[in-house]
Amino acid sequence: EIVLTQSPATLSLSPGERATLSCRASQGVGSTYLAWYQQNPGQAPRLLIYGASSRATGIPDRFSGTGSGTDFTLTISRLEPEDFAVYYCQQYGTSPWTFGQGTKVEIK
């Protein structure tokens, strides 16, 4: 199975700062098949990015995704209070679909 490794595990930043989250795959993932999700406490995950770089419906443009092959990045250009959450990457191109272990973005 494809293992996704996210880094860092925790990112401590202030509102207004830029967040850069990494997701590295153990083998190549077609860029069409890489997604990012946000999960706030007590809520279900929310799809942010699919196809590595396409924003899901209703997602603000401060969220952007890049990458291909084995290295992918989620960038939040200016952190808003509601952005402090846990973020997961997922590949859905090769069964079993797999998720990264998550990156927690916390308030510094």
Add this chain to the structure above:
Amino acid sequence: EVELVQSGAEVKKPGESLKISCKGSGYSFTSYWIAWVRRVPGKGLEWMGLIYPGDSDTRYSPSFQGQVTISADKSIRTAYLQWGSLKASDTALYYCALPSGGYSTPFDYWGQGTLVTVSS
């Protein structure tokens, strides 16, 4: 509006059986896969498997094959996740999710989650 509504929290003892549910509405239930995802604190999200209610085609992650059963009753628009004999390690939050674009697409709709606690 697409909605997935899951059954309520469960507290069970090791060895007991359990079936939790996920009711879909606002879309053609038989035309889209429904997935199950587990969240264990400290371990993140794990994809368990998915089912196509139209013909009950079911796929499992190797990690969960033989450990759980995924099923669906299209007459009542409901998917199920069941265990024959629960273990303490099954304690987790379970989500159903819908990849509305088809089989190899991301999960753009999620249920609210069902907390399963297994403790003696």
